[in-house]
Amino acid sequence: MKFNISTSLKYSLAITLNLLLIPAAIADDAARGLEIATETDRRDTGFIDLTAEMVMELKNKQGQTNTRQVRVKTLEVEGDGDKGLSIFDTPADIKGTASLTYSHALKPDEQWLYLPALKRVKRISSKNKSGPFMGSEFAYEDISSQEIEKYTYKYIKDETLNGIDTFVIERYPAYKFSGYTRQLVWINKKEYRPEKIDFYDRKNVLLKTLTYHGYQQYLNQFWRSDVMKMVNHQTGKSTTLTWKNYQFKNGLTDSDFNRNSLKRAR
Amino acid sequence: MKTRISSLLISTLICSSPAVAEWSGNFSLQNRYFFHSPLPLIEDSSQEQYYPSVSSEVEYYTDWDNQDRSITIKGFLRLDQYDVERTHGDLREFYYQYVFTDWELRMGISKVYWGVTEAQHLVDIINQNDAVENIDNEDKLGQPMFMLSRELDSGTVNVFVLPYFRERTFKGIDGRPATTSFIDSNFASYESSKEQKHIDYAARWFSYLDDLEYGLSVFSGTSREPVLLPRIINSNNTLTPYYPQMTQFALDAQLTTEEWLYKLELIHRDWQQFDFNQFKLVDTRFTALTAGFEYTIVGIMQSYADLGIVMEYLYDDRDHESTNLFQNDVMLGLRLAMNDSDSSEALLGIIYDMDYYERAVSLEAKRRFMGNWTAELEARFFSNTNSQSITHGLRHEDFLQLDLSYHF
DSSP: OOSOOOHHHHHHHHHHHHHHHHHHHHHHHHHHHHHHHHHHHHHTTTOOEEEEEEEEEEEOTTOOEEEEEEEEEEEOOTTSOOEEEEEEEESGGGTTOEEEEEOOSSSOOEEEEEETTTTEEEEEOGGGGGSBSTTSSOBHHHHSOOOGGGEEEEEEEEEEETTEEEEEEEEEEOOTTOSEEEEEEEEETTTOOEEEEEEEETTSOEEEEEEEEEEEEETTTEEEEEEEEEEETTTOOEEEEEEEEEEEOOOOOGGGSSHHHHHHOO | OHHHHHHHHHHHHHHHOOOEEEEEEEEEEEEEEESSOOOOOSTTOOOOSEEEEEEEEEEEEEEETTTTEEEEEEEEEEEESSOTTTSEEEEEEEEEEEEETTEEEEEEEEOOOOOOOSSOOSSOOSSOBOTTTOTTSOOBOOEEEEEEEEEETTEEEEEEEEOSOOOOOOOOTTOSSOOSSEEOGGGOEESSTTGGGOOEEEEEEEEEETTEEEEEEEEEEEOSSOEEEEEEETTEEEEEEEEOEEEEEEEEEEEEOSSEEEEEEEEEEEEEEEETTTTEEEEEEEEEEEEEEEEEESSGGGSSOEEEEEEEEEEETTGGGOSSSOSEEEEEEEEEEOOSTTOOEEEEEEEEETTTTEEEEEEEEEEEETTTEEEEEEEEEOOSOOTTSGGGGGGGOOEEEEEEEEEO
């Protein structure tokens, strides 16, 4: 304390300290965000495979509704994105149409479509991830497998959401053709499962909100919600997904998720 | 005790895996309107401008053994007010399928699709065209087959034995669109003395290297495409279908990148053709291909709609003797998908012939309404036909078609 530090020096030191501290704080929030995302992912790892039935209800601004029934099969792939098969039962004119997706953490997803009238399997470009899934308010990227590497993260704050203690984190899509600049995710502190997601469009304006309802735990580990509701704030339209008959560990293998099994999908 | 009984019941149900039985299909009303009155080419024909028809397709499917065994039956029927040949029925499918580990066996009447391109389907050869349905060759007749498929780590092998041949359907004398000469399907002839009972064979190897998917196939047997032989029937110039034996080697490949799809179909065929100078059938070999790309603009004008752009080049080295309409042509296609809840979509296709300077335009649009109904509009224009070419006969055959269908 013998040093006679001039005020100007003190001032510049303070600035230097601040400059050092701010990036450190940013790095901290990024690390914390990633940590929360990693824990969320870890807790949902090991389900091996999953089959479920889904009813989509599309509602327009006038309240008119439209429904679709889809059966979904998922195979967990270690160290990469999951494999998924969706079979459409209604509307009747597209009955039997099926899609196969190999999602990847960093590479673009691979996607095939089976058209039953022509018996044709078509490999399609995976670029339109931001497009609506079957005319609904869900985009392909909203329903595809959520890998850690698909986003970068930032912890924002803790918040109580409808009586539930949550972490609020922000995530930024790494995918260049994503329809979003960022997503705000509310994650249940106790169970590390998403409760709500706000989606911001390419102009960074709030586009949609997804909320999860009726969570149930399966095999003492995996949380799945019975109802997922997506509201589009810009169009007033909404889509509700009602899930039924979640079945884990059915003994599915890679051969249930290839071009041949896509042709046979029922 | 109660729980034991119910769990026993559940396990019995799961083990025996009860058969699933499903009915599905559609009923459809079709209106076809031809813009021009018919050309008076054939005596005793009474072609119209407006052709109404109704059709139905019904499928029954059942499976058991955890979906490893299944039976599929699909029937089709169309009733056309004026064209007796277009009034027809077909058993599109009636087959038994058995899947065991990496093997798949299929026995019965079925349909198989090979290929990747959009403008034409050169490689797709197993099923005969139900050509009386539409001129786009996308409707197929059921093909009796025995198919064995084996999945390997490196790809999939399919082997086919095809014990019975189906003749191509052609419109009747009162039907349209009409070509210059009437094709009379009642006078079909064959190179093989076994005629329709000749046994055909085919095989295909399908594999991939990263984002390149390819299929190599071979077919040996009765040509699905007939050679049209000139003949005078009832003092009319008539064409009759002749089905030679043929061998075809084919390649189909697609390279998929994030934004572009690159497609190729290539065939080489040992065949016969009719030489008008010698006025007889001669052996011939030819090569034909379709090659092109597809690019999709996602979210055009900040909407949810996608616009796909397809360009394909169509080539056939038989040149002017080609029985194929597309010997040196370019196809441009624009596909608009609205991605709305009614699945509204439209496809505009233009094929330009660079030898004859001809143009054919097609427009297809489709949407769903009231949940189970669809409306499908199709228009075809054969403008600017050249009197030297086979399509010249189509110059008065521009038409508009509307299909209203109920699906169940």
